Amino acid sequence: MALKELLTQVGFDELLPYLEKHELEHLDNLYAFRETYDILRNMEPANNFEGKIFVEWHGGEWEDEEKWIGVSPMHDCTWEEDLAKEIVVADDVHISKIEIAMHCLWEITYWGFSPDERKETWQREFGPKVLNNKYEVALDKLEESIWKHQTPRRLRSRGRQGERCVRIEFPIRWNLERKNRSKRKREYRQDKREEYLRKMAARENLVRMLSAEGSTSRRSDVEFLLNVQYGRQYDYHSVTQDTGSRLAYILESMTQYQLFDLTKYDSAVIFIRCPSHCPLDETELEIFCKSVMQHLGYTNMLFGMQTEDYEKKEVKVTLLLNKR
Numbered sequence: 001m002a003l004k005e006l007l008t009q010v011g012f013d014e015l016l017p018y019l020e021k022h023e024l025e026h027l028d029n030l031y032a033f034r035e036t037y038d039i040l041r042n043m044e045p046a047n048n049f050e051g052k053i054f055v056e057w058h059g060g061e062w063e064d065e066e067k068w069i070g071v072s073p074m075h076d077c078t079w080e081e082d083l084a085k086e087i088v089v090a091d092d093v094h095i096s097k098i099e100i101a102m103h104c105l106w107e108i109t110y111w112g113f114s115p116d117e118r119k120e121t122w123q124r125e126f127g128p129k130v131l132n133n134k135y136e137v138a139l140d141k142l143e144e145s146i147w148k149h150q151t152p153r154r155l156r157s158r159g160r161q162g163e164r165c166v167r168i169e170f171p172i173r174w175n176l177e178r179k180n181r182s183k184r185k186r187e188y189r190q191d192k193r194e195e196y197l198r199k200m201a202a203r204e205n206l207v208r209m210l211s212a213e214g215s216t217s218r219r220s221d222v223e224f225l226l227n228v229q230y231g232r233q234y235d236y237h238s239v240t241q242d243t244g245s246r247l248a249y250i251l252e253s254m255t256q257y258q259l260f261d262l263t264k265y266d267s268a269v270i271f272i273r274c275p276s277h278c279p280l281d282e283t284e285l286e287i288f289c290k291s292v293m294q295h296l297g298y299t300n301m302l303f304g305m306q307t308e309d310y311e312k313k314e315v316k317v318t319l320l321l322n323k324r
Helices: 003-009 012-022 024-042 079-084 097-108 115-126 134-150 181-210 219-227 243-256 282-296
Strands: 052-059 067-072 086-089 230-237 267-275 300-308 316-323
Touching (some): 003 024, 067 097, 181 219, 219 300, 243 282, 243 316
Parallel strands (some): 052 086
């Protein structure tokens, strides 16, 4: 049985209980797996592609190591090619096809929850570095300084002559007991500085996105995000063929496929983006906004909207939950 055939036989709500047990630490993003599932259901497998997905036990080599079900390979090709692969289940694996579908769904989202997000992840991780604001510039300078002055020379990797040096991170934890007090304090300050710059870089990018040209929000409306105590961001996509229910699909994601503690926050920003060639119906938009306000229950909520030029008909919604 090919992966595509398996997904047509199993509904997302059927595998959801297995996913909730498997993804205990991230129950707030179950909606993203639902979006992925619907993308895969609407996607055609690659023609004339041959490959296999092996479902087998992993681990258990050490006395205290638990065994787990692994499905692989699923990172070496496109989603269309993954859908065409035949599923091969090991003789000692005795789980239902629903659970197999869950494991395949979980594994295929390793780099992102859509083909576009997967490309963005690869670009961010392995492509040329793009510095978008002053915080990212400062962070890059700090990392460059640490690499030049604190990384042992034998662990550095350099580019070709005339190119900028390439920084490579190694999964090495230096023994703090062997460092003197001043070096430990330096590392602590550097870690705190990196944490601050990463946080502020992300917040500045958010503020710019929310107040970009064509947005109903101005920078002064959303600049408070730079100083909130803490917050979380969630991005939704309307994976539906019915253009009249795009916001209804996203509302279902928020209310039925997302588990989180709303009491941790006291305000929210909801930003809606839609394609210029397929605008939203005013009645649908009004119902969505009222439903979100009722669901979240905060007295302080800001709604923004932007019309963009992109080919797809999907609507994108960004939800920011904040603690002031």
